[in-house]
Amino acid sequence: MWGxxxxxxxxxxxxxxxxxxxxxxxxxxxxxxxxxxxxAEDPERDFCLxxxxxxxxxxxxxxxxxxxxxxxxxxxxxxxxxxxxxxxFACKPYPxxxxxxxxxxxxGFHLDDLRVFYEDPTGGHDYCNTPSTQNMTxxxxxxxxxGIRHPGRLFxxxxxxxxxxVTAYPAVFxxxxxxxxxxxxxxxGECELEVNFGADMFVWKEGNEEAWSxxxxxxxxxxxxxxxxxxxxxxYSLV
Numbered sequence: 001m002w003g004x005x006x007x008x009x010x011x012x013x014x015x016x017x018x019x020x021x022x023x024x025x026x027x028x029x030x031x032x033x034x035x036x037x038x039x040a041e042d043p044e045r046d047f048c049l050x051x052x053x054x055x056x057x058x059x060x061x062x063x064x065x066x067x068x069x070x071x072x073x074x075x076x077x078x079x080x081x082x083x084x085x086x087x088x089f090a091c092k093p094y095p096x097x098x099x100x101x102x103x104x105x106x107x108g109f110h111l112d113d114l115r116v117f118y119e120d121p122t123g124g125h126d127y128c129n130t131p132s133t134q135n136m137t138x139x140x141x142x143x144x145x146x147g148i149r150h151p152g153r154l155f156x157x158x159x160x161x162x163x164x165x166v167t168a169y170p171a172v173f174x175x176x177x178x179x180x181x182x183x184x185x186x187x188x189g190e191c192e193l194e195v196n197f198g199a200d201m202f203v204w205k206e207g208n209e210e211a212w213s214x215x216x217x218x219x220x221x222x223x224x225x226x227x228x229x230x231x232x233x234x235x236y237s238l239v
Contacts, residue, residue, distance in 0.1 A: 002070075002197035002214065003032045004049045004185065007096065014097060015047045017187070022199060030199035031073075036187040038081035044188065046099050050090060051183035051197075055214045056148065058179050066211040069147035070183055071157075071202050075192040076140055077111065082189030086110045087146045087156070088117075089173070090184035099186035105179060107172050108186060109146065109156050111138050118154065118169040125168035127156070136163070143203045146183070147212070151176045160203040 003021030007014070017036035022029050039045050055068040077083040088100035088108030101108030101117025101124065108117050109127060114136060117124035127136075136158060138144075145157035152171040156163050173179050185195060202208050 005052045032195040034193040036191045038190040043082045046188045049185045054180040056181035067149040068214050069207040069212045071145040071196045073143045073194040078190035083191045084112045084188040086186030088184050089181050100184035145204050157204040
């Protein structure tokens with residue numbers, strides 16, 4: 001079941017908060033609940049939480065798929081307590097003290113300034129390539145979706161509206177099928193989130209179609225001739 005990795009023992013000293021993933025048996029919560037706390041001693045402490053299973057899996061069959069997608073509901077992002085949320089993707093290993101989009105093989109939409117980043121530590125780009133993003137404002141309770149449309153077009157949604165492809169970065173995580181790509185949720189300060197990988201209905205209606213489900217990307221195998229030298233590839237598992 002898709003969720004977010006718990007920080008390892010070393011990273012726990014940096015992350016101030018908790019992660020509650022869905023129950024593996026499907027009982028109880030269906031989304032991942034995240035809470036981060038303001039650290040008065042280090043108020044600008046960043047942390048990146050990574051998915052436990054890839055959304056895009058390198059070398060695996062994605063035929064019939066449009067792409068992958070997930071959503072984050074921003075319950076709380078307290079500006080007075082340095083609250084920052086960033087939603088995106090990253091490949092492992094990734095420096096957990098860096099927001100997604102700042103390092104190689106990572107992309108992120110930073111919700112404090114509405115700028116997008118891909119392998120860019122220098123300031124990113126305004127996400128204003130469509131009329132729907134030019135006057136966008138973010139409020140507590142809003143839902144921001146994050147997707148990759150094949151073969152490598154990054155896009156985001158806001159309260160069920162698709163905001164268009166990120167034209168500043170026309171191709172991400174290329175070449176296709178070369179990388180295991182995970183959800184990446186960055187936090188700083190006082191924040192509270194719900195991360196939905198599809199166990200609940202998405203606010204963006206098209207995302208509920210099978211063509212956007214990560215299931216076909218992870219665990220499917222290429223047909224004869226589809227893999228490197230036509231080899232059959234093993235399936236992913238949680239074990």
